[in-house]
Amino acid sequence: MTRAMARARPRLSAGSLPGRAAAALGAFARTTSGPVWLVLVAVFLACQLAVSIDGGVFLSVDNIRDMLVRSVALGIVAAGQTLVILGASLDLSVAYVVSLASIIGAETMADQESRIPLGILAVLAFGAAVGLANGLVITKLRVNAFIATLGVALILRGIIESRYSGPVGGVPDRFEDLGYESWGPVPISVVLLFAIVGTGWFLLRYTRFGNRLYAVGGEEQVAKLSGVRTHRVIIVAHVLCAVTAAITGLFLASRLGAGSPLVGTDGGYDLESIAAVVLGGTYLLGGRGGVLGTIAGVFILAMLDNTFNQLEVNAFAKDVARGTIIIAAVAAYSVRWRRRRRRESARAGPGQPAPSGAHALEAAR
Amino acid sequence: MSTRPAPTPEPPAGLGGSRAQQAASAAIAVARAVPVVWIVLAVLIVWISAASPFFLTPEGILAYLKRSAPLAILAIGAYFVLASGEFDLSVGSLVTVVVVVAARVSDGDPANTYPVIALLFAIGIAVGLFNGFCTTILRVPSFIVTLAMLLMLNGAVFLWTGGAPRGALADNFRTIGREGITGIPVIEEIPYSVLVLVAFAGVALWLAQGGYGRRMLAVGDNDRAAALSGINVSRVRIAAFVLSATSAVIAGILLGGFAGVTSQVGQGLEFQAITAAVLGGTLLGGGRGSVTGAIGGALVLQALFMLLNLYDVDNAVEQTVTGLLIIGAVSLAAFRTRAA
Numbered sequence: 094m095t096r097a098m099a100r101a102r103p104r105l106s107a108g109s110l111p112g113r114a115a116a117a118l119g120a121f122a123r124t125t126s127g128p129v130w131l132v133l134v135a136v137f138l139a140c141q142l143a144v145s146i147d148g149g150v151f152l153s154v155d156n157i158r159d160m161l162v163r164s165v166a167l168g169i170v171a172a173g174q175t176l177v178i179l180g181a182s183l184d185l186s187v188a189y190v191v192s193l194a195s196i197i198g199a200e201t202m203a204d205q206e207s208r209i210p211l212g213i214l215a216v217l218a219f220g221a222a223v224g225l226a227n228g229l230v231i232t233k234l235r236v237n238a239f240i241a242t243l244g245v246a247l248i249l250r251g252i253i254e255s256r257y258s259g260p261v262g263g264v265p266d267r268f269e270d271l272g273y274e275s276w277g278p279v280p281i282s283v284v285l286l287f288a289i290v291g292t293g294w295f296l297l298r299y300t301r302f303g304n305r306l307y308a309v310g311g312e313e314q315v316a317k318l319s320g321v322r323t324h325r326v327i328i329v330a331h332v333l334c335a336v337t338a339a340i341t342g343l344f345l346a347s348r349l350g351a352g353s354p355l356v357g358t359d360g361g362y363d364l365e366s367i368a369a370v371v372l373g374g375t376y377l378l379g380g381r382g383g384v385l386g387t388i389a390g391v392f393i394l395a396m397l398d399n400t401f402n403q404l405e406v407n408a409f410a411k412d413v414a415r416g417t418i419i420i421a422a423v424a425a426y427s428v429r430w431r432r433r434r435r436r437e438s439a440r441a442g443p444g445q446p447a448p449s450g451a452h453a454l455e456a457a458r
Numbered sequence: 459m460s461t462r463p464a465p466t467p468e469p470p471a472g473l474g475g476s477r478a479q480q481a482a483s484a485a486i487a488v489a490r491a492v493p494v495v496w497i498v499l500a501v502l503i504v505w506i507s508a509a510s511p512f513f514l515t516p517e518g519i520l521a522y523l524k525r526s527a528p529l530a531i532l533a534i535g536a537y538f539v540l541a542s543g544e545f546d547l548s549v550g551s552l553v554t555v556v557v558v559v560a561a562r563v564s565d566g567d568p569a570n571t572y573p574v575i576a577l578l579f580a581i582g583i584a585v586g587l588f589n590g591f592c593t594t595i596l597r598v599p600s601f602i603v604t605l606a607m608l609l610m611l612n613g614a615v616f617l618w619t620g621g622a623p624r625g626a627l628a629d630n631f632r633t634i635g636r637e638g639i640t641g642i643p644v645i646e647e648i649p650y651s652v653l654v655l656v657a658f659a660g661v662a663l664w665l666a667q668g669g670y671g672r673r674m675l676a677v678g679d680n681d682r683a684a685a686l687s688g689i690n691v692s693r694v695r696i697a698a699f700v701l702s703a704t705s706a707v708i709a710g711i712l713l714g715g716f717a718g719v720t721s722q723v724g725q726g727l728e729f730q731a732i733t734a735a736v737l738g739g740t741l742l743g744g745g746r747g748s749v750t751g752a753i754g755g756a757l758v759l760q761a762l763f764m765l766l767n768l769y770d771v772d773n774a775v776e777q778t779v780t781g782l783l784i785i786g787a788v789s790l791a792a793f794r795t796r797a798a
Contacts, residue, residue: 234789237742243729244785251778364547364605377599412613416606424596431597 128429129374129386129393132422136393140400149403156399158280164395165282166191166341167365168388171373172293173337174366175387176330179297181310181379182231182238184331187338187366189249190223191357194342196253199262199352206265213343220339221332223249228328246363257354264346272348282344286388289337293384296333306330310379338362369394372419374426381430393418494791495738495754498783502761509768520649522764524638527651528553528709528716530756532727533734534662535705537752538698540735543678543744544593544600546699549706549731551611552585553724556710558615558623561719566626574631578707585611586703590696600699608728615721623719635715651712658708662749665701674698678744734759737787758787 144151170187177184194216202212223245230241274281297303305326308316317323338357345356367377373390375382397418401411489497507514513522532549539546556578563577564570585607592603638649665671676684677694685691706724713723736742737758738751762783766776 230785230789234785235792236785236788237736239742240733240736240784240788243733244781244788247777247781247784251774251776251781254774254777255772256774364608368602368605371599371602377601407617409610409613409617412609416610419606420592420596420598420603423598423602424592427597 128426129372129389129422132425133389133393133396136396136418140396144400144403147404151400151403154278158278158283160392160395160399161283161286162280163398164388164391165286166345166360167362167369167394168286168391169289169337169341169344170362171366171369171387171391172290172384173334175370175373175375175382175384176293176297176306177238177327177334178367178370178375178377179310179379179382180306180327180330181313182327182330183242183367183377184227184334184338185239185242185363186223186227186246186249187334187341188357188361188363189246189253190220190335190338191342191345191360191362192253192354193249193357194219194339195346195349195356196257196261196342196352196354198343198346199264202262202264202268204263204265206267209265209268212264212268216339216343217336220336220342223339224332224335225328227335228324228331231331232324232327253354257352260349260351260353262346262352264350269347269350271344285340285344289340290384290388297383302326302329307380310381312380365394368419372422376430393422490794493739493751493754494787494794495751495758498737498787499754499758499761502758502765506761506765506768509765513764517647520638520647520652522760523652523655524649525716525764526757526760527649527655528635528712529727529730529734529760530655530753531658531705531709531712532731533738533752533756534659534749535702536728536731536735537738537740537747537749538662538665538674539600539702540732540740540742541678541744541747542674542695542698543681544695544698545604545732546589546702547601547604547728548585548589548607548611549702549709550724550727550729551608551615552582552703552706553710553713553727554615554721555581555611555724556707557627557714557719557723558619558721560631560711560714561623561625561627562618564625564628564631566628568628568630571628571631575711578711579704582703582707583700586700587696589703590692590699593699594692594695619721623721625719627714627719631711632715635712635717651716654708654712658705659749659753662701666749670694670697675745675747678741678746680745730759731756733784737784739791 141151150156170191174184174187197219198212198216201215202208227238227242227245230236230245231238234241236244271281271285276284297306305316305321308319308321309323309326313323316326341362342357345360346352349356369390370382370387371377371390372393373382373386373388375386394415397415398411401414406414503513510518512518532553535549536546559581560574560578564574589600589604589607592598593600634650634654638647638652640647666674673684673689673694676687676689677691681691684694709727710724717723732742734755735747735752736755738748738753738755740747740752740755759780762780763776766779771779
């Protein structure tokens with residue numbers, strides 16, 4: 094039995110609504126995202142200190158809003174990336190999906206307000222198709238996810254580079270509101286980010302798909318033997334991931350006012366999103382973690398960027414600091430996880446058989 | 459593991475079937491036994507030589523091997539890391555660092571070449587040790603460690619060059635990637651890079667066939683079991699990272715001579731190296747693969763690039779074709795593994 098399934102059991106039997114809410118709150122304190130928010134607070138304090146010593150302002154409404162808007166693109170992709178990584182897969186094609194989605198959106202809309210819904214639909218369909226292709230290649234052709242999505246990334250890259258070299262199409266002013274307007278003090282794009290993260294959180298915590306995804310990521314064979322259609326779960330996760338990348342493409346098109354063949358790769362969304370997911374406490378080999386941790390990881394990266402920009406630190410120091418923080422945070426999570434496992438097996442008592450399968454592997458890592 | 463060609467099953471004579479059918483089934487049996495990568499390579503080579511007769515001359519083949527050498531060396535390095543169950547995404551940026559640092563430090567002075575090469579190996583070994591240390595002792599997934607390393611090395615290159623690399627490579631430094639031993643009958647010239655590839659492949663084969671190779675596959679297959687049977691898992695993995703970084707240094711020295719000094723020289727090479735190793739039958743996640751397969755994978759990729767060049771295929775379309783080929787070849791290999 095994997096730990097993911099063991100954790101899922103009380104969740105399934107939760108009864109009344111308040112009981113369920115209390116259970117959710119308790120579960121949150123115990124989730125892998127708990128320590129991530131602590132890191133977030135620590136990084137926040139450090140940034141606040143560094144910027145104020147330098148004579149700048151970190152904690153202002155404008156600056157916070159700026160950081161949130163800058164987190165939107167990476168945040169949406171990373172939420173989708175979380176799903177596939179939880180399923181012990183990964184998606185290296187998202188950067189090109191972002192670029193091509195921005196192009197498809199801007200070309201379909203062609204500066205006409207009446208074509209906005211059509212553009213959105215076309216982009217979502219494109220994302221779903223790429224995700225479906227990724228999922229099918231991984232499950233039915235049994236190509237490792239790394240190679241499969243790298244291959245799909247190359248295919249998309251070829252399509253993009255052979256046909257586009259600069260900005261194309263155009264989005265109507267009405268659609269640019271998504272990137273620039275606010276509802277009250279809150280930018281629309283930030284609402285979009287939270288809506289997507291909220292949806293991801295709900296999917297993982299309260300739906301059968303979420304439980305199955307944890308089970309598949311924890312130990313695919315066990316999930317399969319317990320009657321989960323593992324292929325279907327992985328395909329759905331990939332479709333959702335590619336759709337989030339496509340939505341990011343739409344958002345960036347609304348920011349730029351046009352489609353751009355370089356917008357995805359310039360943002361480095363493929364590797365950055367994986368870094369954000371792992372910084373957010375999700376286990377790279379699947380089965381453990383969640384979107385709330387991921388969004389905290391994205392915010393940590395955004396705060397660092399903002400601080401480094403304000404301090405005018407050179408690019409190298411910035412990269413070294415980011416790399417160090419990511420490595421240190423993940424090392425800390427893994428120490429914490431191993432300690433927890435040791436406590437749990439100590440509580441289980443000496444008569445308990447040695448941890449088997451996935452547990453043993455983790456202990457060895 | 460490369461499978462040995464199985465004896466071709468003789469169909470019972472009484473069952474009929476013409477001679478042609480027998481030959482066909484024998485051919486299929488042989489094809490089943492040969493690793494996919496060599497079949498793909500054979501197809502590509504036949505295709506290239508049909509399109510360009512120059513290819514099958516000794517000069518043509520040596521020129522092709524010379525071009526393939528850096529990628530083949532990187533693929534061997536990738537094999538060690540992948541087969542021990544880890545990833546190394548930092549090799550491409552390390553290649554760039556090697557070229558940029560060599561140009562800046564030696565500044566075109568031939569007297570500096572050998573000290574600079576020593577410095578490059580020191581950098582490479584340090585990078586490999588750092589990757590291995592963070593992966594094994596700090597237990598951070600290697601994907602993340604080497605990704606952070608990639609970012610840091612790229613940042614260092616950018617800081618140091620400001621976008622445009624300065625300095626130049628001395629002629630005797632460039633010789634290694636460019637020239638060869640001349641005056642040999644029939645083939646006239648053996649490029650140094652081919653000799654370097656052969657030497658590196660020899661060392662790698664010696665390591666892979668020996669105790670280290672067995673320990674490495676055991677660690678990649680099941681690190682818990684390997685640890686319980688007395689293998690020092692961390693040491694095996696750290697050594698794999700150092701080997702991979704060393705391969706990047708060697709590839710960088712060859713590419714510096716061959717391609718010249720740019721800050722894009724190593725871009726994307728980490729993915730090409732992993733792809734080559736996987737085409738050659740290395741299992742991502744560890745425990746299976748071979749040095750010869752990795753070399754074969756690199757030869758396939760290089761042959762593919764050559765073929766697409768011959769047909770004047772647009773650089774961008776080249777990407778698409780490469781993507782399709784990778785998915786096709788790996789899924790074919792997966793189906794054969796299941797059938798076997």
